[in-house]
Amino acid sequence: xxTLLEIKDLKVIYxxxxxxxxxxxxxxxxxxxxxxxxxxxxxxxxxxxxxLSVIRLLPYNAKIISGxxxxxxxxxxxxxxxxxxxxxxxxxxxxxQDPFSSLNxxxxxxxxxxxxxxxxxxxxxxxxxxxxxRELLKLVEVPSDKLDSYPHQLSGGQRxxxxxxxxxxxxxxxxxxxxxxxxxxxxVEAQVMELFRELKRSRDISMIFITHNMALVSEIADRxxxxxxxxxxxxxxxxxxxxxxxxxxxxxxxxxxxxxxVYKKLRAIPGEPPxxxxxxxxxxxxxxxxxxxxxxxxxxxxxxxxxxxxxxxxLYK
Amino acid sequence: MSHxxxxxxxxxxxxxxxxxxxxxxxxxLASSFIESLVGRESFIKAVDxxxxxxxxxxxxxxxxxxxxxxxxxxKAILRLVEITxxxxxxxxxxxxxxxxxxxxxxxxxxxxxxQDPYTSLDxRMRIGDQIKEPLEIHEIGSRDExxxxxxxxxxxxxxxxxEEFYYRYPHQLSGGQRxxxxxxxxxxxxxxxxxxxxxxxNLDVSARAxxxxxxxxxxxxxxxxxxxxxxxxxVAWELCDRxxxxxxxxxxxEGPVRxxxxxxxxxxxxxxxxxxxxxxxxxxxxxxKKIRVIGEIPxxxxxxxxxxxxxxxxxxxxxxxxxxxxxxxxxxxxxxxxxLYNIR
Numbered sequence: 001x002x003t004l005l006e007i008k009d010l011k012v013i014y015x016x017x018x019x020x021x022x023x024x025x026x027x028x029x030x031x032x033x034x035x036x037x038x039x040x041x042x043x044x045x046x047x048x049x050x051x052l053s054v055i056r057l058l059p060y061n062a063k064i065i066s067g068x069x070x071x072x073x074x075x076x077x078x079x080x081x082x083x084x085x086x087x088x089x090x091x092x093x094x095x096x097q098d099p100f101s102s103l104n105x106x107x108x109x110x111x112x113x114x115x116x117x118x119x120x121x122x123x124x125x126x127x128x129x130x131x132x133x134r135e136l137l138k139l140v141e142v143p144s145d146k147l148d149s150y151p152h153q154l155s156g157g158q159r160x161x162x163x164x165x166x167x168x169x170x171x172x173x174x175x176x177x178x179x180x181x182x183x184x185x186x187x188v189e190a191q192v193m194e195l196f197r198e199l200k201r202s203r204d205i206s207m208i209f210i211t212h213n214m215a216l217v218s219e220i221a222d223r224x225x226x227x228x229x230x231x232x233x234x235x236x237x238x239x240x241x242x243x244x245x246x247x248x249x250x251x252x253x254x255x256x257x258x259x260x261x262v263y264k265k266l267r268a269i270p271g272e273p274p275x276x277x278x279x280x281x282x283x284x285x286x287x288x289x290x291x292x293x294x295x296x297x298x299x300x301x302x303x304x305x306x307x308x309x310x311x312x313x314x315l316y317k
Numbered sequence: 318m319s320h321x322x323x324x325x326x327x328x329x330x331x332x333x334x335x336x337x338x339x340x341x342x343x344x345x346l347a348s349s350f351i352e353s354l355v356g357r358e359s360f361i362k363a364v365d366x367x368x369x370x371x372x373x374x375x376x377x378x379x380x381x382x383x384x385x386x387x388x389x390x391x392k393a394i395l396r397l398v399e400i401t402x403x404x405x406x407x408x409x410x411x412x413x414x415x416x417x418x419x420x421x422x423x424x425x426x427x428x429x430x431x432q433d434p435y436t437s438l439d440x441r442m443r444i445g446d447q448i449k450e451p452l453e454i455h456e457i458g459s460r461d462e463x464x465x466x467x468x469x470x471x472x473x474x475x476x477x478x479x480e481e482f483y484y485r486y487p488h489q490l491s492g493g494q495r496x497x498x499x500x501x502x503x504x505x506x507x508x509x510x511x512x513x514x515x516x517x518x519n520l521d522v523s524a525r526a527x528x529x530x531x532x533x534x535x536x537x538x539x540x541x542x543x544x545x546x547x548x549x550x551x552v553a554w555e556l557c558d559r560x561x562x563x564x565x566x567x568x569x570x571e572g573p574v575r576x577x578x579x580x581x582x583x584x585x586x587x588x589x590x591x592x593x594x595x596x597x598x599x600x601x602x603x604x605x606k607k608i609r610v611i612g613e614i615p616x617x618x619x620x621x622x623x624x625x626x627x628x629x630x631x632x633x634x635x636x637x638x639x640x641x642x643x644x645x646x647x648x649x650x651x652x653x654x655x656x657l658y659n660i661r
Contacts, residue, residue, distance in 0.1 A: 042521040155613045185382040185548060187610055190592035212522055215551075215594035242596050256526035258555035260578055260593050266555055268526035272491045 001032035004206050005054065005174060010067035012049050012058065021276045023049040023062070025230040028303060031174065036200060036207045038221030038238060040214060044273055045227040047210045051176045054208070055094050056084050072173070090120050093167035097179040099159035103151040109162055110147040116169055136165040140195060157188035164195065168203070178210045196220055214257050218242060226250050229274050229284040232303060235310040246311045248289045283314065291315055334510060334542050335371040335394055340364055340403035342389050346618070361617045363389040365566035368644065371510070376536065376543040378553040378574070381563035382614050387546045390563070391512045394544065395427050425455050428503040432515035434495035438487040445483030448502045455506055466505065474501045474531060493524030497531065504539065514546045529555055550593050554578060562586050565617055565625040568644055572651035582653040584609070584630050624656065632657060
C-alpha cells in the first residue's frame with residue numbers, strides 16, 4: 001500500500017507562561033492509502049495534539065518545533081496559512097468529538113455546506129450545492145429536510161452525522177476523527193461506527209481514528225498506534241496487537257479495560273500518568289512498569305521493529 | 318395513614334434496603350400564559366411509575382441512554398428531587414415522612430458520588446476540610462477525633478500519605494485522585510447506601526480501573542449497598558450484581574447481570590447489548606453489526622402511546638401500539654416489560 005501521510009520526528013510544545021510542555025516528543029508514524037489507523041491513548045498522551053498538527057489547527061500557544069509532516073510528497077509544515085486553507089476540508093478533513101461545538105449554532109445546516117463548497121469552488125451554483133448536500137445527507141442517513149434546520153434542532157447522532165457529511169463532502173484523501181463517538185449513546189455510537197465502516201468500504205477513505213476506547217478502535221482500525229506521555233510506544237496490526245501486546249503499557253492498558261462477557265480480574269495500572277512539564281528520565285513509563293530494569297531509568301528507548309510490531313521498550317533487543 | 322411502613326404490613330423482606338413503589342417524577346415545562354389559562358400544561362415524565370428494590374449489600378446498576386430518567390430516579394431515592402407520586406422506603410420507612418433529626422440521619426446513611434470530580438469538590442477548600450465537613454454537620458466525634466477519622470478514610474481510599482493529601486487543594490490532584498476524595502467524603506459518615514452517578518465516566522482508562530476496584534473493595538469492607546447509574550455496559554458488567562434497564566422513564570428489564578447480558582429478553586436490551594463494542598482479535602472476522610433498533614430515543618416530552626419502545630422496535634405487534642406492558646417476572650429474578658412475553 002502506498003504511503004499517504006508520513007510524520008517524521010514530530011515535536012510539539014505548548015508554551016505556558018515561561019514554561020514549555022512537550023505534548024508530542026518525536027513521533028514517527030505513517031498512514032497508508034485506504035487504511036484506518038487507530039491512535040490510542042489516555043488524556044494527555046498527545047494523540048489529539050498529533051491529529052491537530054497534521055491539519056495545522058493547533059491552539060495559539062502550541063508550537064511545532066521540529067519534524068516533518070509529509071502528505072503526498074509535500075511537507076505540510078512548509079505551507080503557510082493560505083496554502084493550508086486549500087488543504088483543509090478539500091484534502092484533509094477533521095471530525096471532532098463534540099458535534100455541538102463544531103457546528104455553528106446560528107447557521108442552518110445548509111449554510112455549513114454552502115460555506116464549505118464556496119470556499120473551495122468559487123463558481124459553484126446554489127442549486128448544485130443543495131443537490132450535492134442532499135446526496136450527502138442521504139449517504140449519512142439524515143432526512144434531507146434537515147438542511148433547513150439549525151444544529152440545536154437535531155439530535156446528537158444527527159449532528160455527528162452532519163459533521164461526517166461535511167468532512168467527506170469534498171472527498172478528502174484523509175480524515176482525522178478525534179473521539180467521534182465519545183459524546184454519543186451506545187446505540188447511536190454503533191450506528192455512527194457502522195456509517196464509518198460503510199464509508200471505508202464504499203469510498204476507500206484513509207483515516208486517523210483517535211480514541212481512548214480499545215474495543216471501539218478494534219472494530220474499525222487496520223493498524224493501531226499506542227501513545228503514552230507524548231511518545232508512540234507501539235504500532236502493530238489491529239488484529240495482532242490485542243492478542244500479542246508487546247509494550248508493557250499496551251499490556252497493562254488491555255488488562256485494565258473491563259469487557260462485557262469476559263471474566264477477568266481487572267488489573268489497574270498503578271500510579272498516575274506523568275506530568276509532561278517534568279517527564280520521568282529514561283523510559284516515560286518506567287515508574288509504573290512492572291518489568292522495569294536499570295537501563296529504563298536512564299536511557300529512553302526508541303521505536304524499533306520487533307517481529308511484526310514497532311515497539312519502544314528495552315525488553316526487546 | 319400517618320406512619321405507613323413495610324414493617325407493619327409485612328411486605329418487606331429483611332434484606333430490602335430500599336423499596337421504590339409506583340414512583341413518578343414529572344418535571345413541569347414552562348407553559349405560555351394562554352396554556353396555563355386553559356389548564357393545559359406539559360410535563361417531562363422523567364420517571365414514570367417505577368418499582369424497584371435495592372437489597373442490602375448488593376450493587377444494582379441502572380443503565381440506559383441519556384434522557385432515560387436514570388439520574389432522576391437515583392436522586393429521588395436520596396430525596397434530592399421532588400417526587401410527583403409514589404413512595405420510597407429506606408429500611409422500611411417512608412423517606413418523605415422523615416423530618417428533623419430523622420432526616421439528618423437518613424442523609425448520613427444515604428450518600429451520593431457524582432460523575433464529575435472537577436465540579437463536585439469545592440476548588441477553594443482543602444481536601445481534608447471537605448471530607449471533615451460532613452462530620453461537623455452530623456456532629457460526629459470531637460475535634461481531634463475528626464482529624465483521625467479523615468486520615469483513616471483518606472488511607473482507605475488510597476490517598477496516602479493522608480497527612481499530605483489532607484492539605485491539598487482539588488486542583489493539585491489528578492482526576493482519579495479527586496474521585497477518590499469524593500468517595501472519601503461520601504463514606505466518612507458511615508453510610509449504608511451509596512448512589513454513584515456515572516462514577517468513572519469522566520476518568521481516564523487507567524484511573525477507571527482503579528476506581529472500579531476501589532469501589533468493589535470498599536463495598537466488602539464497609540458493607541455498602543450501591544446504586545450505580547451508568548450508560549457504560551462494561552462498568553455494569555464489572556461492578557454490579559443486578560441490572561435494571563431504563564427507557565424513557567420506565568424499567569423495561571431487570572435481572573442478575575450475567576443473566577441479562579447472556580440472555581437479554583427485551584428487544585431494547587437486546588439492541589443495546591448487540592451494540593457494545595468488543596475487542597476483535599485475529600481470526601475473528603468483523604461481522605457487520607445489526608443494529609436492531611430504529612432511529613433514536615424520542616424526547617421525553619412526547620412519550621409514545623402503548624409500549625414506549627414500539628416505534629423503534631423490530632417486533633412491534635398491534636397490542637404494543639395501544640397497551641403499555643407491565644414489568645413481570647418471566648424467569649426467577651428476571652423481569653421484563655414486553656408483550657412478547659405476555660402470551661399465555
